[in-house]
Structures are given as structure tokens and as C-alpha cells.
Amino acid sequence: MEKPTLYIVATPIGNLEDMTYRAVRILKEVSTIFCEDTRTTRVLLNRYDIKTSTASFHAHSGDSKYEKIVSMLQSGLSVALVSDAGTPGISDPGTELVSFVRECLGSTVAIVPLPGASALVAALSAAGIPSHEFIFFGFLPHKKGRKTLFDEIRSVDRTCVFYESPHRIEKALESLSGSGKKITVARELTKTFEEFVSGTAEEVLASLVERKVIRGEFVVIVSSFEKKVINEYNNDHE
Numbered sequence: 001m002e003k004p005t006l007y008i009v010a011t012p013i014g015n016l017e018d019m020t021y022r023a024v025r026i027l028k029e030v031s032t033i034f035c036e037d038t039r040t041t042r043v044l045l046n047r048y049d050i051k052t053s054t055a056s057f058h059a060h061s062g063d064s065k066y067e068k069i070v071s072m073l074q075s076g077l078s079v080a081l082v083s084d085a086g087t088p089g090i091s092d093p094g095t096e097l098v099s100f101v102r103e104c105l106g107s108t109v110a111i112v113p114l115p116g117a118s119a120l121v122a123a124l125s126a127a128g129i130p131s132h133e134f135i136f137f138g139f140l141p142h143k144k145g146r147k148t149l150f151d152e153i154r155s156v157d158r159t160c161v162f163y164e165s166p167h168r169i170e171k172a173l174e175s176l177s178g179s180g181k182k183i184t185v186a187r188e189l190t191k192t193f194e195e196f197v198s199g200t201a202e203e204v205l206a207s208l209v210e211r212k213v214i215r216g217e218f219v220v221i222v223s224s225f226e227k228k229v230i231n232e233y234n235n236d237h238e
Contacts, residue, residue, distance in 0.1 A: 003110045004073045006101055007080040008094060009033075010087040010116030014190035016047050018117045024048045026114060031077040034069065036084045036092065057081065059093045066100050073101065073109045087118045091138035091163060120161060123186035123219035127196060130159055130223060137162040140172070147175075153222050154179040160222040166215045169208070176201035176222065184221040187213065 007026050012018040027033055027050050034057035035041035041054055057065055072079055081088050081097060088094030098111055124131040135158050140149055153160045154176065164172050169185075176183060177200075184198045185208070193216075197204050208214055 003108065004076050005030075005078040005110040005112050006069070006073060006098070007078065008088050008098065008111065008113045009080045009082045010114060010118065011041075011044055011082050011085060012190065013085045013117045013119050013122065014188065014194075016044060018190060019044070019048060020114065020116050023114050023116060024050065027052055027080055027082075029078070030080045032072065033080045033082060035082050040084045041082055052080075057093070057097065061093070066097065069097065070101060070104050073105060085117070085119075087116065090118060090120065117190070119163065119186075119189055119217070119219050122189050123184075123196075123221060124161065127184045127186065127198075127221050129182065129184060129221060130226070134159040134161055136160075139163045139165075140168075142168070150175040154181065157224070162220050164218045164220055166218070169214060169218050169220075170205060172220060173201045173205040173208075177205075179222075180225075181222050182225045184223070186219040186221070188216040189219065191216070 007030060009023050009026060010020075011023070027045065027048075030052060033041065033045070033052050033054045035054050036056070036058045038054045038056055045052070045054070057069070069079060081094055083092045083094065089098060101109065101111060120136060124134070135156065137149060137153070137160065140146055140162050150172075153162075173183065173185075179201060181201070182198060183201045183204045184196060185204050186194075186196050188194045193213075195213075197207050199207070
């Protein structure tokens with residue numbers, strides 16, 4: 001591109017084969033790749049023989065790191081932003097960087113997204129629940145405001161989606177018990193032990209605990225139970 005560019009590059013959420021051809025090409029062409037954890041990203045880069053230099057950019061990066069990225073773009077260099085897994089800006093500090101670059105440099109630079117893996121989209125696509133409209137909460141707060149959000153999730157009519165860690169998934173499901181909602185938990189997406197577990201909050205929690213699979217990252221989808229009649233299909237196949 002004629003303008004210096006900040007590329008927002010999605011990376012695999014588990015299976016390293018989920019990189020796009022375009023993402024590999026761009027990561028080879030930019031001057032620097034900014035990563036949440038350079039060690040994590042280097043594993044991916046080595047897989048695709050990407051030699052580009054890396055630098056850290058994460059939730060605790062100070063003003064100097066923002067200014068450095070702006071300075072590089074001002075000097076005509078193009079850079080890429082990646083997260084440890086998935087699409088930058090979805091529940092990570094990528095949003096703040098994009099906003100900062102837009103405010104500082106405006107139309108003198110291009111900000112180009114390279115779409116790819118997203119745990120949110122992957123989970124919804126295979127859950128078999130209504131997703132024409134939904135509310136995404138990202139990672140719920142650990143303490144302050146957590147109960148208020150669960151109260152909202154229990155009462156709202158729309159499908160709700162949030163991310164949860166293995167350390168809090170049991171408490172999250174306990175907070176949804178008795179809600180009368182259908183809970184679908186997607187675990188270890190794109191990895192060897194990927195699975196979807198659906199039912200009431202109590203049923204899902206019992207399944208996870210009984211099988212001792214409280215590990216990995218979780219996508220939790222909360223929706224209404226729906227009974228669909230498939231007589232037409234059955235009649236066509238009798």
C-alpha cells in the first residue's frame with residue numbers, strides 16, 4: 001500500500017494450520033510484529049519461516065510503546081499487531097492502540113484488518129443456537145460488577161456469549177444455575193480435545209467436573225431452550 005500501514009492480524013486460537021496465506025505474507029513483509037508475548041508468537045512465526053523482528057505490546061504497555069509505534073508509522077514503516085491467539089482488539093489491548101493511531105495520525109496511515117480465527121465466531125458457528133443477534137461480554141470481571149453482569153445474562157432475551165478461564169468456569173456455571181437457560185460450553189477450540197457441552201448450567205457443570213476436564217479456555221454461550229419440529233425432514237426421508 002502507498003501509505004504506511006498498521007495491520008491487525010488474526011492468528012490461530014489453537015491449531016497452527018489456521019493461519020491464512022495473506023497473514024503469512026504480510027507478517028513477512030512488515031518491519032516489526034508487535035505481540036502480546038514474543039515467545040508465544042515466535043512459535044507461530046517459526047512454523048511459517050517468518051523472520052521478521054518482534055516487539056512486545058500488551059495490556060501493561062506504557063505510553064512509550066504507543067509512541068514508538070506511531071513514530072515508526074510516521075517514518076513510513078508498516079507494522080503488524082498480533083495477539084497470543086485470535087483476533088487483536090477482541091478482548092485485548094489492540095482496541096486502545098488502534099484508537100491511539102487513528103487519533104494521532106488520522107488518514108496519513110492505513111489501518112488494515114486481516115480476518116481469521118476468533119474463538120467467539122468459531123463457537124457460535126458450531127453451537128447450533130440462534131446467533132443472528134447476540135451480546136458479547138468478553139472476559140467477565142473477576143469481582144467488581146460480576147454479579148450484575150450475571151443478573152443481566154440470566155434475564156436478557158438475546159443470546160449471550162462470554163469467555164471464561166478454567167479457574168472461574170465452575171463459579172460462572174454456578175452463577176447461571178436455576179436460570180432456565182440453555183448453556184453451551186465450547187472448550188479447547190481447534191485443538192485435539194475440542195468439545196461442546198450443552199444443557200442446563202447444572203448439567204454442564206456436572207459433566208465437566210465428573211470427567212475432570214476443567215482446563216483450557218472456555219467460550220460460554222447462554223441462550224433459550226428451543227424445540228424445533230423437523231417433521232418435514234422426517235417425512236422426506238421415510
